[in-house]
Amino acid sequence: MVPFRLNVAVMNGGALEARSVANPSPKRSLERAERLPEWLRFIAAALAVFVATMASDLVFGRFQLSDVVMVYLLVIVLVSMQLGYGPSIWAAVLSVAALDFTFVPPYLSFRVSEPRRVVTFVILFMVALIIVSLTKRVRDQAALARRRENRTARLYAMSRELAGTLGIPSMVELAVRHLQSAFDAKIVLLMPSDSSAMGVTDGSSSLLDQEQLELAQWLWMNERSTGLGTDVFPSSSSAFRLLRGSRGKVGSIVMTPANAEAFCDPDRQRLLDAFCAQIGSALDRGRLAEAAERASVEAETERLRSALLSCISHDLRTPLSVITGATSTLMEDSTLLTTEARQELVESAHEEAERMNRLVGNLLDMTRLASGSLEPNKEWHPLEEIIGVALNRLELGLRGRSVEVILDRAPLAVPLDAILIEQVFINLLENALKYTPAGTPIEICAVGIGSIVHIAISDRGPGIPEARCEKIFEKFFRLKDEVAPAGAGLGLAICRGIVQSHGGRIWVEARGGGGSIFRFTLPLGENPSGFGHEWQRAS
Amino acid sequence: MAARELTVLLIEDETQMRRFLRASLPPHGYALVEASTGREGIAAAGTRNPDVILLDLGLPDADGIETTKQLREFTRTPIIVISARGREHDKVAALDAGADDYLTKPFGVGELLARMRVARRHAEKPSDTDESVYVAGRLTLDFGKRHVSLGGRDVHLTPIEFKLLLALIRNAGRVLTHQHLLREAWGTRYSTQTQYLHVYMGQLRGKLEEEPARPKLLITEPGVGYRLRGD
Numbered sequence: 001m002v003p004f005r006l007n008v009a010v011m012n013g014g015a016l017e018a019r020s021v022a023n024p025s026p027k028r029s030l031e032r033a034e035r036l037p038e039w040l041r042f043i044a045a046a047l048a049v050f051v052a053t054m055a056s057d058l059v060f061g062r063f064q065l066s067d068v069v070m071v072y073l074l075v076i077v078l079v080s081m082q083l084g085y086g087p088s089i090w091a092a093v094l095s096v097a098a099l100d101f102t103f104v105p106p107y108l109s110f111r112v113s114e115p116r117r118v119v120t121f122v123i124l125f126m127v128a129l130i131i132v133s134l135t136k137r138v139r140d141q142a143a144l145a146r147r148r149e150n151r152t153a154r155l156y157a158m159s160r161e162l163a164g165t166l167g168i169p170s171m172v173e174l175a176v177r178h179l180q181s182a183f184d185a186k187i188v189l190l191m192p193s194d195s196s197a198m199g200v201t202d203g204s205s206s207l208l209d210q211e212q213l214e215l216a217q218w219l220w221m222n223e224r225s226t227g228l229g230t231d232v233f234p235s236s237s238s239a240f241r242l243l244r245g246s247r248g249k250v251g252s253i254v255m256t257p258a259n260a261e262a263f264c265d266p267d268r269q270r271l272l273d274a275f276c277a278q279i280g281s282a283l284d285r286g287r288l289a290e291a292a293e294r295a296s297v298e299a300e301t302e303r304l305r306s307a308l309l310s311c312i313s314h315d316l317r318t319p320l321s322v323i324t325g326a327t328s329t330l331m332e333d334s335t336l337l338t339t340e341a342r343q344e345l346v347e348s349a350h351e352e353a354e355r356m357n358r359l360v361g362n363l364l365d366m367t368r369l370a371s372g373s374l375e376p377n378k379e380w381h382p383l384e385e386i387i388g389v390a391l392n393r394l395e396l397g398l399r400g401r402s403v404e405v406i407l408d409r410a411p412l413a414v415p416l417d418a419i420l421i422e423q424v425f426i427n428l429l430e431n432a433l434k435y436t437p438a439g440t441p442i443e444i445c446a447v448g449i450g451s452i453v454h455i456a457i458s459d460r461g462p463g464i465p466e467a468r469c470e471k472i473f474e475k476f477f478r479l480k481d482e483v484a485p486a487g488a489g490l491g492l493a494i495c496r497g498i499v500q501s502h503g504g505r506i507w508v509e510a511r512g513g514g515g516s517i518f519r520f521t522l523p524l525g526e527n528p529s530g531f532g533h534e535w536q537r538a539s
Numbered sequence: 540m541a542a543r544e545l546t547v548l549l550i551e552d553e554t555q556m557r558r559f560l561r562a563s564l565p566p567h568g569y570a571l572v573e574a575s576t577g578r579e580g581i582a583a584a585g586t587r588n589p590d591v592i593l594l595d596l597g598l599p600d601a602d603g604i605e606t607t608k609q610l611r612e613f614t615r616t617p618i619i620v621i622s623a624r625g626r627e628h629d630k631v632a633a634l635d636a637g638a639d640d641y642l643t644k645p646f647g648v649g650e651l652l653a654r655m656r657v658a659r660r661h662a663e664k665p666s667d668t669d670e671s672v673y674v675a676g677r678l679t680l681d682f683g684k685r686h687v688s689l690g691g692r693d694v695h696l697t698p699i700e701f702k703l704l705l706a707l708i709r710n711a712g713r714v715l716t717h718q719h720l721l722r723e724a725w726g727t728r729y730s731t732q733t734q735y736l737h738v739y740m741g742q743l744r745g746k747l748e749e750e751p752a753r754p755k756l757l758i759t760e761p762g763v764g765y766r767l768r769g770d
Contacts, residue, residue: 357645361624380734382741384752389759391752405752411741413734418761419627 038086045079045087049094053102068103069124076128080135088135092128096121144267151271154182159278168286175279182275183268185257189243190216191250191283212254215240219252228257229264229272239263241276245284253279307476311489315359319352326352358430362490365423366475369497374420376502381418382411383446383453389418390425397433402441412446414453415525420498424506427491428457428518436461436515452504452521460515469508495520547655548572548589550580550606551621552598560593563648569655577601581609589616591655594638596622596629604632611637617658621646627762634716634763641714641763657712675711675767678747678756680704689747699724700743703736707757707767716764740765 036044052075056068072095080088097110100121105113112118158178165171168191176187188208208216215233219226219240226232226240237260243251253276257263326345329337337345368374387405391398425444432442440460447454464472471477473496478489499506499520506520547569551557557573564571572587574580577598584592592610596603607618620633620641630641639658642651671683677690685701687694696704706715706723715723717733725735740759744751758766 353645364625379737381737385737385741385744385759386761388744388752388754389761392754392758403753405750407752410745410751411738413738419625422761 041083041087042090045083045091046094048075048079049091049098052095053098057102062103062107065103065120068099069120072099072124073127073131077131077135080132081139085132085136088132089129092125092132095128096125099124148267151182151267154178155271155274155278158182158275162278162282165282166286166289168283168290171279171282171286175275175282179253179255179275179279183255183257183263183272184259185255185263187256188212188254190252190254192220208254211236212238212240216252216254220249223249228255228260229269239272241272243276243280243283245280245287247284250280250283250287304475311476312363316356319356319359322352323349362494365494366490366497369494369501374497374501376417376420376498378415378417378502380413380415383407383414383455384410384412386416386418386421387425387444387446389422390429393422393426394429394433397430398442400439401433404441404443406443406445408447412448412453414522416502416522417498421502421522424495424498424520425457427495431491431518432457432459432461435459440515448524451524453524454519454521456517456519458511458515458517460511460513463510463514463516464508466510472508473506544568544570545591545659546570546572546587546589548574548580548583548587548592548616550574550577550583550593550598551595552576552600553595556595560651563651567652577606580606584610584614584616591659592616592618593651594618594620594633596620596626596633603629604636607633607636607638615662617655617662619651619654619658630763631716631718634714635718639713653712661710661713670709673705673708673711675708676756678708678767680708694746696743696746699739700746703739704743704747704767707765711767714760714764714766718764720765 049072052071056071060067060071076088076091076095079091083091100110100112100117101108104117158175161174161178162171165174172189172191176189179185179187215226215236215238219242223242224230224232225242227236228234228239230239238254238256241253241255242249243253255272262268326349330342330345365374384405384407391403391405429442436442436459443456443458445456445458473492474489475493476489477493496506499522503523504521506518509517509519511517545568547560547564549557549560549571551560551573552575557575561571561573569591572583572589574583577600580592580594580601583589592614594603594606594610598606603620603622607620610616610618617640618633618638620630620638621644622630622633622641623644630643634641639661640654642654671681673680673682679688681687682705687696687701687704702724703720706720717736721733721736724739725732740757741751744754744757747756748754756768758768760766
């Protein structure tokens with residue numbers, strides 16, 4: 001059993017609504033006059049001959065036979081160009097008759113007094129026939145050229161659209177649409193699924209009948225064009241063609257045309273081959289793009305996994321070794337230790353434990369962010385309150401530093417998730433504490449501009465090189481020449497995840513005079529109803 | 540005269556946590572009673588009559604909120620719940636179910652002692668007397684005269700602000716959930732509109748704090764509520 005996944009598109013021949021496969025579309029001819037019903041054309045031809053006769057009689061009289069013959073020839077040429085093969089033969093016959101009747105003695109009778117006049121008639125008739133058949137050939141070739149051009153134009157239109165399409169489902173839909181309009185047929189496009197364990201899906205039983213399914217299988221196994229228009233199962237009502245890519249077959253089509261005879265025309269078959277080649281190569285391209293995408297996602301996942309492992313092994317082991325070391329020393333003969341030394345060990349164990357706690361918190365946040373389960377629980381908060389909480393949490397670390405908080409108004413109410421944005425402030429402030437010299441000032445500014453609030457945290461540290469300004473927000477990234485404050489490089493990635501999930505942006509700029517400015521925005525949305533009203537009433 | 544030794548009931552399944560508290564609490568005058576399951580804890584609360592109950596919300600055999608409710612059915616002993624970071628819902632639910640305060644793991648013993656002190660202080664006061672004057676550090680609130688002063692200086696508050704401050708100062712040192720404060724200041728009608736609460740607390744900070752952006756008195760407990768730092 002060949003594995004098939006029945007693909008998206010099946011379209012019925014002709015207009016999607018009105019027509020069924022049984023009614024073929026009328027062959028569209030490009031000659032306007034040929035759309036006139038047959039009998040009318042014959043009448044028109046007769047009329048032309050009649051008019052010519054009358055005109056010639058008036059103009060030339062009855063004695064310039066050669067001129068009159070010219071007129072009749074002209075009429076025959078015109079009729080053959082405009083009215084088609086049948087009527088032009090009819091016109092030729094009528095012309096000879098009219099000539100005999102009107103211009104050859106005895107007048108107004110079909111008898112001929114001079115026998116050599118018969119030769120004239122025969123020659124006229126033969127010339128007429130030659131003209132008619134030549135004209136027919138020219139017209140036929142012109143029609144053929146137009147049809148070919150039309151088909152080439154369709155092929156080109158499809159190729160152009162395919163070239164600009166990404167994604168296999170869109171390509172399939174496009175291909176089927178073009179095939180349906182170019183060939184006036186019902187199309188089913190089949191593509192193999194990835195897992196070879198799958199057989200033809202149940203859905204296919206509604207799109208293809210048993211015979212078609214079997215022939216499709218045959219096609220796939222033997223890789224030879226099958227069905228209508230070939231020498232393999234030519235009596236089938238459908239054509240089965242393979243779609244090939246650069247590395248072999250990528251799919252197949254089952255085409256059931258409305259007009260089987262017209263379909264078997266060699267020109268159409270060549271066109272079908274051209275379509276199949278285009279579609280095959282486009283699907284091939286789509287497959288390759290999907291594979292490339294998967295590979296890059298896998299590579300990224302692998303990178304993160306190994307970064308996570310190295311982070312855990314290093315950044316958790318280091319504090320753990322300090323704690324284990326310090327506490328084991330404390331457990332051993334404590335009479336050898338001075339009070340200061342003991343205090344020193346205990347404090348360092350405590351510090352390392354807090355560092356580990358922060359790291360674990362970051363890892364948890366990162367996991368929640370990565371799994372997409374970080375939905376901000378937005379409520380309106382005054383921004384100064386969130387900043388206050390963050391400053392409170394870092395109170396110890398901020399000793400000896402001047403922290404200035406500048407807001408453009410109070411309260412600056414912003415819709416946000418308090419706990420998440422608090423984490424953003426904490427991470428940014430902790431970075432400032434870690435990477436800037438002790439005692440240098442930190443400024444926090446927040447301004448509401450239009451529909452967003454713009455927050456900036458500025459320091460007077462060494463700054464960040466321009467080339468790194470984007471990379472520092474990546475997971476596990478750390479500036480290479482740092483002096484070892486541990487933290488796994490997750491803080492800024494978490495900030496970015498949180499800010500983005502609020503609909504904002506975060507970035508860093510160099511500060512004039514030295515240092516960095518970390519900026520982020522949060523959307524303000526609409527004021528909650530009644531907010532301003534309560535405010536007025538209370539103050 | 541030696542002060543009466545206070546009994547702490549610890550309902551905690553983690554062995555190491557119990558070990559840590561066993562070592563840390565007695566030096567401060569607390570005798571520890573341990574229970575490692577919810578059921579044991581409720582039984583011990585009835586028989587040992589502790590002065591403070593420490594309840595871990597992450598017990599494997601019992602739902603912390605349920606346990607709090609059950610305890611509150613028969614005892615007024617202050618309950619402090621212990622929970623992990625990121626579980627603010629649990630803490631709020633426990634507080635609304637009758638717990639007095641909470642601690643987030645990992646915590647230091649200093650924090651724990653401070654909370655226990657505050658919780659006991661409020662429990663010892665008879666609950667229904669409306670005192671007329673409340674004092675917390677430099678802050679004085681005269682309920683009878685509807686008057687507030689900070690370090691001797693008069694402060695003018697709007698009616699809502701006054702109600703909020705009153706609730707906080709009557710529970711000085713203890714956390715009050717958003718719900719509790721909304722009900723105190725606005726009544727039940729507005730119990731879902733926490734943004735009003737945030738704005739009014741911002742106004743209070745503006746009037747009472749030296750540096751409103753770094754409050755020392757009116758502390759925000761994110762995701763849970765607010766606390767007036769009493770000591």
